[in-house]
Amino acid sequence: PAPQLVPDEPVPLLPALERVRVATTTSLYDTGLWAHLEPMFEEEFGVELDVLYAGTGIALEWGRRGDVDAIATHARAREEEFVAEGYGVERVVFAYNYFLIVGPADDPAGIKGLGPEEAFKRLMETGAGRFVSRGDDSGTHGKEKAIWREAGFDYEVVRGAEWYIEAGRGMGPTLVMASEEQAYTLTDMGTFLAFKADLDLVPLVTEGDILLNVYSVIAICPERHPRTNIEMANNLIDFLTSPAIQRLIGLYGVEEHGMALFTPAAGMEGK
Amino acid sequence: MTEIGQGFVKALELIISLDPEVMEIAWRSLRISAASTVLASLICIPIGGLIHFRSFRGKRILINIIQTFYSFPTVAIGLLVFLMISRAGPLGFLGILFTPAAMVVGQMVLITPILLGLTISALSGVDKAIKDTAISLGATEFQAIWAIIKEARYAVMAAVTMGFGRAISEVGCAMMVGGNIRGFTRIMTTAIALETVRGELELAIALGIILIGLALIINVVLNIIQQRYT
Amino acid sequence: MTEIGQGFVKALELIISLDPEVMEIAWRSLRISAASTVLASLICIPIGGLIHFRSFRGKRILINIIQTFYSFPTVAIGLLVFLMISRAGPLGFLGILFTPAAMVVGQMVLITPILLGLTISALSGVDKAIKDTAISLGATEFQAIWAIIKEARYAVMAAVTMGFGRAISEVGCAMMVGGNIRGFTRIMTTAIALETVRGELELAIALGIILIGLALIINVVLNIIQQRYT
Amino acid sequence: MFLLEVANLHQKYGKKEVLKGVDLSVEKGEVLALIGPTGAGKTTVLRILDLLDAPAAGKIYFAGKDVTRYQRLRLETRRRMALVFQKPVAFKASVYDNIAYALKVRGHNGSDISAKVSSMLNTVDLADYGNRNAQTLSGGEAQRVALARAMITQPEVLLLDEPTANLDPLSTSMIENLIQRFNREYETTIIMATHDMAQGQRLAHRIGVLMNGELMQIGKPEEIFARPRNMKVAQFVGVENIIKGTISSNDGGVVSVDVDGKTIEGISDYHAGEEVSVCIRPEDITLALSKTSSSARNSFPAEIKLIASSGALARVELGCGFPLVALLTRRSAQEMGLEVGKDVYASFKATAAHIIKG
């Protein structure tokens, strides 16, 4: 389809191909899922899909400024706020998996097998072992804060603790740091599997409702940003939630890791 | 450390197999950085000449400020350029955010202080007698500036080389305004950064080696040209 | 663009309120970059002098290679240093990964090519007659090198300024070997990068402005010192 | 009308006054030599004349127009002049490119440039040097290139700062010929700073003596050499005999000067009783072995104290109540068998005794 230009807008300097831009969270990108899906989408719709690798914060910021057409993130509260503010059309869930708490094999605080809230309580009470936090306001960091809250702690107190390290970096480097320092950390499944071979860490806490990690996609609201390629943004959402692609998402990673990295979740907006 | 060895092996593999993605990224890196260096040089060398040549109040302060901007972090420059060309920004209508054009602009902004500052200090190295000689032989201001630049050509070339080096090796700004889009704005450094955070250290090292190899080739070529024409 | 204005306001607020976290980060940035610049200068200026002074086979090639390393991406340097000092690396026993010491080492590696290369080109700007004069007056090799360095002191200072600028403004290597740990290895540039990915653009800009302000103060101080002692 | 004129030129470097009100005017086709000791301000004057430096005060007129400050006029005027610096520097380029420079900046076309440069290379005897790197020339070669570079535009005014300071005698006379040819063929006005007074005398129509930022005297070479205005000029222009005395009588312009009891006769307007110095150029003193009846009014028996040879000349120091230096050709010295200790008669004309105040 021909590019849809809003008439009273100046003609862009480099019109070239029709491009659709989606800003995506790092954990989704690092698993390679996007690289897998991108050519299929481009093939189907005859456009260039630009996948921008971003943290949740900057992805939302780009969305607010109209620099992308859609965002794919995993931070429910912030996503809902984004939609409520009128920047996003609608939050559409398309997959989920679980966070897990990993740590050194000798597990100095003895959290193995506990629930996530208990594990964090244990860390706080014993002070044995260290904990590396993303510290970057990412979706994962948001989840970590939520667990601290559920465990009954004031986050400001937690981050003041001597054993609490704020890495201020993405998931991969945070895992590397945790491994180097032999510390605990909260990670998403995909990134952990991708890095596992180089890490000296084992999964310790894997069960608990709070560990649920939901990925959703949001089209940018064309009323706010008239130049949004809303047609293709909608196509992308339809594509991700289509049964064929949902099936592919459900199988992704089995070959390489022996287990699926994601569970398809189209239609599970309540999560 | 074995990663470094393996990185070398991988680099060789990638080069020998002419891995199309790597080749494409390398070529893009080169084009973008060359474009920004050439454009920035065309602007900065004459301006640097003018600043060197004229004496005016606040000249020292101006040079000081230029040198200060050596310390301008690339991420901050990226951010500024981003704010300018993002759709909500004053130049948003150009629609160049997340395109190679944006990266060229970003790199130009990035290396302008270096090119200016180093050009000025290269020219300060030229004997004042050269300026006097040119002027007394009837040169106009610009002709005299050109004569001084020619005298300092090695040092000016070194400044340009440095500018190119900085452009091709920086990542913060390219990431910010280019977006590291595969097949479109992904260049060597953003690719390295990506592979690094993804834990693909060997691949990152291989790309680093290829980048350095490229830079070496360019340097050698420039040197040969320089020696031929002087 | 309003973000830039707001960034200024925010920067002012942070400075006036002497925000302890910002002050601490700024001070750490300064210390680390100053340390790496001083150490690297102590190594590179004499070596650069030696390379300039001696004539040997492969000198041009060596200079070429040094200039090539201007293009070494900071992330790649970070990676290399990381591989050296990580627990599994050959220098892992030092246990300096994710400490300020590692950042100093990383920045030293990072700015060594620049310091070397610019020192050499600064010295090439010195009239050959100065070398001859020093030698004929009985200077040893090192004394002659020192005389040449003193002749080129402005350009050498510019090289050091450039090295400092690069050290304090780079983010890739600092992030990689320092780790951006709050209260320990977080410096201005890594903080800016963090605020950027968090989408806190105003705060990022405010930090950028503070960094530039710092650099300006340092430059002015260096200049005053330079003018006093020449 | 004067071609080039400066009025009340002052220049300062820091607090140091380097020129203290210099007035100078040069006619078209004239050769003016500025002589003076090192640090006198010769280079400073030439730089101001070439409009390279602006004077601290004073005015410069070129062909009657005030060109001191107007920027546009300055380039235009400067292009009608050329300055060869005291320590010429070469552009890092070939000899050819160095010489072609002034033509290139004036936008001449390639073939014109090439023709002019080759002919100029011949003129300065560097025909084979076109492709040489100008930075590796010997001192004298470099000086010739600098001259060629300045002369190639056939400037109306040529400013030369010690043009032969680095040259051997053969090259010197070559350059001197060149300067003269230029002056004659193209009516080029030439102002040159030189410390070689004989050169000034050979080439210049007028000589200006600059000392310590002041133009002490300006005039025909003979005038400067024979009748220096004051003691400093006298010393500088090589009057080795400066003898203090008091005028005892003035008989219609012929004065007798009393010097420690001896009397020297000279021509002057000063009156009896005035303190003066008698200046006698050493070459104006004749030596004879016996008292001759020559026309010379002054004749003193003298003893030879020292003989030193310098080129074609012998310098003889004498004692005759006051010290006296005579200059004669080596040959005459040899023929007369002069040697230290010998007694001779030293004589000079009253007209050779130039009387100055003080």
Add this chain to the structure above:
Amino acid sequence: MFLLEVANLHQKYGKKEVLKGVDLSVEKGEVLALIGPTGAGKTTVLRILDLLDAPAAGKIYFAGKDVTRYQRLRLETRRRMALVFQKPVAFKASVYDNIAYALKVRGHNGSDISAKVSSMLNTVDLADYGNRNAQTLSGGEAQRVALARAMITQPEVLLLDEPTANLDPLSTSMIENLIQRFNREYETTIIMATHDMAQGQRLAHRIGVLMNGELMQIGKPEEIFARPRNMKVAQFVGVENIIKGTISSNDGGVVSVDVDGKTIEGISDYHAGEEVSVCIRPEDITLALSKTSSSARNSFPAEIKLIASSGALARVELGCGFPLVALLTRRSAQEMGLEVGKDVYASFKATAAHIIKG
């Protein structure tokens, strides 16, 4: 034993042979002047002597030791010498620091340095200049600073490349005095390149004539001036009269040379029939208004073609069948009333007619 000796020195720049086998030896306390046209290789020789450049071939001996290649010896040897360059450059520092440099690199202590520098500043008459930026000095001041900087260590060998090229006559004689004092007081050996032959004659014990990379002649000044070995040297040392002829007879050392039918007598070993040139220094030619019966064997009626004055001298060009140039004092020229067109007699002794081959 010679203090400094070089054997078979060769030097090349690119393909150009700049020195072609120069042999030279200097005794302790000797002053040797190297003269020669521009580009002859004087500077090249001095640089090699100071061990700054290594020769392409040849050996250098200092106090009998071969110092051509041994690195350690080179510094040690160099510290016993000093070279003042033709175009001296100043370090970007004060005059004081420039002069102190050689002492500093030798590790002298501060008070020693300060005493020596002040005394040296006095010696070169720049007492007030200690704190001046050495880069802003006038040409002559800079030259004196360079000399002071070299002399401050009282080197055993002082190498001077055109030491007075930028100086006015007063400063020149000051520097010449300084050089002589140094040579006498400290027995400093001095090798100087100069293009001022009179200076060579004044200062040097021996003069070497370097031309086109070859040492053409070396000997006492008188020898070089009076008896140049060949045509090129003759021309260079200012023998303006070089007259081609054929020897018609040799009568016990007194030869008659046939020049276009006229006969010049001279002293020589060449045989009848040989093609020679007769060299006569212009100052050895006497002019008289009438035919005198002097001891001069050669006397020719001549017509004055041109008179030009140069310093104390007048240069008279004559025609007497062949061209002849005579040099006499301006005073005698005036007294004799010489003027163009006048007929005179030109005479010179047989001993003044130096005969060379070819």
